[in-house]
Amino acid sequence: MFLSLLFAQAFATVTKSVVELYNTDGSQGAARGAGIGAGIYKGAEDAYVGLAPIRTIEPDRKISSAYQKVYQQWKNVLKNELQKENV
Numbered sequence: 001m002f003l004s005l006l007f008a009q010a011f012a013t014v015t016k017s018v019v020e021l022y023n024t025d026g027s028q029g030a031a032r033g034a035g036i037g038a039g040i041y042k043g044a045e046d047a048y049v050g051l052a053p054i055r056t057i058e059p060d061r062k063i064s065s066a067y068q069k070v071y072q073q074w075k076n077v078l079k080n081e082l083q084k085e086n087v
Helices: 005-015 026-037 064-085
Strands: 019-022 053-057
Touching: 005 019, 005 053, 005 064
Parallel strands: none
Antiparallel strands: 019 053
16 A cells, blocks of 8 residues: 555655565564564664665645545444444
8 A cells, every 4th residue: 555655645644654565565563563563673773674665755734734624434334334333
């Protein structure tokens, strides 16, 4: 999903987080993340030794309020749908 610049920008903006993309795939990222969680790596820096970011995406403050509004609408729809399933 992060190969889509639109998705990556929306994610960075909504979460107010800097997103770094690496020249790797999802399975490697998941394995490295699991290794961090399992204590195999000391931390993220250790897990990503040898990898350089190919793109860094910063939150976009100019469109943040629009993204936050749409995100809240999506959460409300999701909440309503989940409540329907639990009835």
